[in-house]
Amino acid sequence: xxxxxxxxxxxxxxxxxxLLFLVASGLTLIFGIMGVINLxxxxxxxxxxxxxxxxxxxxxxxxGGGFFATLLVGVGLSVALGYVLEWAFFSFxxxxxxxxxxxxxxxxxxxxxxxxxxxxxxxxxxxxxPAFLSGTLPLGEMxxxxxxxxxxxxxxxxxxxxxxxxxxxxxLGMMIRAGSSNREMVQSLGIDIKFLYRVVFAAGMAIAVFAxxxxxxxxxxxxxxxxxxxxxxxxxxxxxxxxxxxxxxLAALLIGVVDTFGKVLLPQAAGVLVYVLMxxxxxxxxxxxxxxx
Amino acid sequence: xxxxxxxxxxxATAAALLSGAALAQTSAKLKVGLMLPYTGTFxxxxxxxxxxxxxxxxxxxxxxxxxxxxxxxxxDESDPSKATDNVNKLVKRDNVDVLVGTVxxxxxxxxxxxxxxxGTVLIVPNAGADAVTGAMCAPNIFRSSFSNWQPxxxxxxxxxxxxxxxxxxxxxxxxxxxxxxxxxxxxxxxxGGTVVKDLSLPFPNVEFQALLTDIAATKPDxxxxxxxGGGAVKFVKDYAAAGLKKTIPLYGSGFLTDGTLDAQGSDxxxxxxxxxxxxxxxxxxxxxxxxxxxxxYKLQPDVYAVQGYDAAQILAIGLKAVGGDLSKKAEFAKxxxxxxxxxxxxxxxxxxxxxxxxxxxxxxxxxKENKLMGIASKxxxxxxxxxxx
Numbered sequence: 001x002x003x004x005x006x007x008x009x010x011x012x013x014x015x016x017x018x019l020l021f022l023v024a025s026g027l028t029l030i031f032g033i034m035g036v037i038n039l040x041x042x043x044x045x046x047x048x049x050x051x052x053x054x055x056x057x058x059x060x061x062x063x064g065g066g067f068f069a070t071l072l073v074g075v076g077l078s079v080a081l082g083y084v085l086e087w088a089f090f091s092f093x094x095x096x097x098x099x100x101x102x103x104x105x106x107x108x109x110x111x112x113x114x115x116x117x118x119x120x121x122x123x124x125x126x127x128x129x130p131a132f133l134s135g136t137l138p139l140g141e142m143x144x145x146x147x148x149x150x151x152x153x154x155x156x157x158x159x160x161x162x163x164x165x166x167x168x169x170x171x172l173g174m175m176i177r178a179g180s181s182n183r184e185m186v187q188s189l190g191i192d193i194k195f196l197y198r199v200v201f202a203a204g205m206a207i208a209v210f211a212x213x214x215x216x217x218x219x220x221x222x223x224x225x226x227x228x229x230x231x232x233x234x235x236x237x238x239x240x241x242x243x244x245x246x247x248x249x250l251a252a253l254l255i256g257v258v259d260t261f262g263k264v265l266l267p268q269a270a271g272v273l274v275y276v277l278m279x280x281x282x283x284x285x286x287x288x289x290x291x292x293x
Numbered sequence: 294x295x296x297x298x299x300x301x302x303x304x305a306t307a308a309a310l311l312s313g314a315a316l317a318q319t320s321a322k323l324k325v326g327l328m329l330p331y332t333g334t335f336x337x338x339x340x341x342x343x344x345x346x347x348x349x350x351x352x353x354x355x356x357x358x359x360x361x362x363x364x365x366x367x368x369d370e371s372d373p374s375k376a377t378d379n380v381n382k383l384v385k386r387d388n389v390d391v392l393v394g395t396v397x398x399x400x401x402x403x404x405x406x407x408x409x410x411x412g413t414v415l416i417v418p419n420a421g422a423d424a425v426t427g428a429m430c431a432p433n434i435f436r437s438s439f440s441n442w443q444p445x446x447x448x449x450x451x452x453x454x455x456x457x458x459x460x461x462x463x464x465x466x467x468x469x470x471x472x473x474x475x476x477x478x479x480x481x482x483x484x485g486g487t488v489v490k491d492l493s494l495p496f497p498n499v500e501f502q503a504l505l506t507d508i509a510a511t512k513p514d515x516x517x518x519x520x521x522g523g524g525a526v527k528f529v530k531d532y533a534a535a536g537l538k539k540t541i542p543l544y545g546s547g548f549l550t551d552g553t554l555d556a557q558g559s560d561x562x563x564x565x566x567x568x569x570x571x572x573x574x575x576x577x578x579x580x581x582x583x584x585x586x587x588x589x590y591k592l593q594p595d596v597y598a599v600q601g602y603d604a605a606q607i608l609a610i611g612l613k614a615v616g617g618d619l620s621k622k623a624e625f626a627k628x629x630x631x632x633x634x635x636x637x638x639x640x641x642x643x644x645x646x647x648x649x650x651x652x653x654x655x656x657x658x659x660x661k662e663n664k665l666m667g668i669a670s671k672x673x674x675x676x677x678x679x680x681x682x
Contacts, residue, residue, distance in 0.1 A: 126556035142509035144536030222523030271495030
């Protein structure tokens with residue numbers, strides 16, 4: 001591997017790592033901070049990708065279209081949906097055992113997949129990259145790099161920064177963190193914890209949907225796409241340390257490096273390398289890289 | 294008066310009973326177990342196969358060899374871990390006479406195993422695993438589709454003939470990918486080419502960027518690939534976005550561009566692939582098939598619908614030869630082996646191992662169609678390695 005190829009692979013690793021963080025960030029919120037094992041996270045992601053595909057023509061017809069308008073409508077819808085889902089299902093789960101959380105959220109996966117099949121069908125779809133981001137940059141003598149992938153990386157960094165600031169530097173973040181360590185105490189201090197959690201859940205879902213919408217042009221849209229990201233998302237959150245946004249970002253980048261170079265240098269073991277990494281890190285630090293609180 | 298009435302009633306009842314019994318004997322319904330994916334990634338493939346199968350049945354007036362057909366449907370979910378249970382339920386609980394399925398190779402292998410043990414007739418309408426008509430072959434197992442080896446081998450021949458010398462291959466590390474690439478290597482190296490790099494990634498991983506960079510570093514003359522479904526869409530788009538489409542031509546097994554062209558858009562334009570069917574076959578059988586299919590289902594048929602249609606044809610040929618009596622296994626197989634099957638893909642026959650001996654076509658993506666460009670390999674027969682029959 002000569003130097004220029006090595007640098008391109010580093011870029012690939014960084015870019016994949018940031019994409020992973022984007023996909024896992026909603027889970028960091030719902031599983032990491034709120035403590036609900038949410039297997040339906042992959043379904044939220046899938047919903048986002050399908051929204052990017054299905055909403056675009058509707059938005060184009062009503063608001064004149066545009067990539068950002070579609071994103072806005074999708075995020076708005078998902079906040080509303082997240083609010084309702086929390087009220088109808090997840091609000092019963094906080095005090096329950098993990099097994100019950102797994103059962104309920106697994107059930108939701110089946111429901112969402114079936115709804116997707118009924119509403120949009122089982123075909124594979126592509127989503128166009130918005131025109132102003134569809135260019136490519138030359139890279140080495142043979143390759144080009146799509147601008148949209150760099151755009152995704154930028155979005156990830158902004159999101160990571162935004163989440164970090166909200167959770168560690170604002171009053172809202174303080175209340176949420178307090179709520180995750182002691183619900184009753186926070187309530188007795190006069191904070192409406194029920195409402196607060198409903199909002200956080202809606203935000204977590206909206207971030208997952210947002211990730212799906214942003215990733216749709218590079219990932220394409222297909223049935224079962226949520227299942228493929230679900231496990232890697234849990235790996236990111238667990239390696240990073242449950243509840244830590246810093247940790248999740250670092251974990252995602254680490255996985256990006258291991259996966260990218262693993263595929264090239266150790267192709268026979270590419271499928272397990274990420275899990276070996278997880279095992280090693282958990283042996284070294286059983287709570288993950290950065291445990292919150 | 295009363296006695297007469299009593300007597301007529303008795304006679305009438307007896308007659309009715311007798312005729313009922315006789316009727317049951319000659320035309321008991323033929324139970325066909327359809328084990329296909331009706332949910333999940335392959336759901337649309339399962340539906341196309343069922344549609345094709347039923348279209349042929351309708352053309353025959355709803356009967357095969359004089360027997361009405363009753364379907365027992367099972368959704369196999371493309372899940373190999375549930376496969377054995379599902380087949381056993383069909384064979385032992387529902388007592389089906391014939392098994393038809395499926396799409397996923399792992400599930401099809403479980404079906405073949407049960408079919409081999411119980412002797413139930415099995416017709417595989419898609420799954421390409423070489424072993425189904427290789428090591429697992431049996432007198433009662435038939436395939437109406439292809440073996441993974443076939444499109445790969447045919448494309449290898451074509452690329453060698455074009456004078457391409459160095460090729461890199463890339464696929465998912467699982468049966469269908471490995472077997473297709475193995476077939477390709479055989480055909481390509483026979484023609485004098487060399488495979489300079491074998492790239493693979495775990496199924497169903499779709500993060501291709503690292504391997505695309507590796508391809509750019511290797512600089513082969515061309516790339517051969519096997520991907521299908523969502524992975525195929527993403528690979529074709531990523532390949533074009535990485536700027537490789539212009540510098541290193543991409544070739545593939547036909548599944549790269551089947552049912553995925555809408556999603557791939559202009560990134561697929563011009564790609565060459567090999568398969569046993571194309572979107573514009575220009576033969577009368579295909580034209581009438583496409584017309585009837587479109588009329589019945591308000592959908593355009595695809596290769597999966599053709600395979601379902603031909604599965605029904607194979608069943609009909611065998612049943613006719615044995616007069617609807619499926620216990621005559623040897624005669625059933627003999628008749629199927631001896632008959633040319635008039636398929637929309639062009640007539641084909643079955644090999645000794647019961648895999649189609651068929652033309653593999655070279656197709657090119659033009660607009661939203663896989664256009665027929667010629668025959669890549671004529672009457673190509675799978676080598677049926679490991680088949681002892």
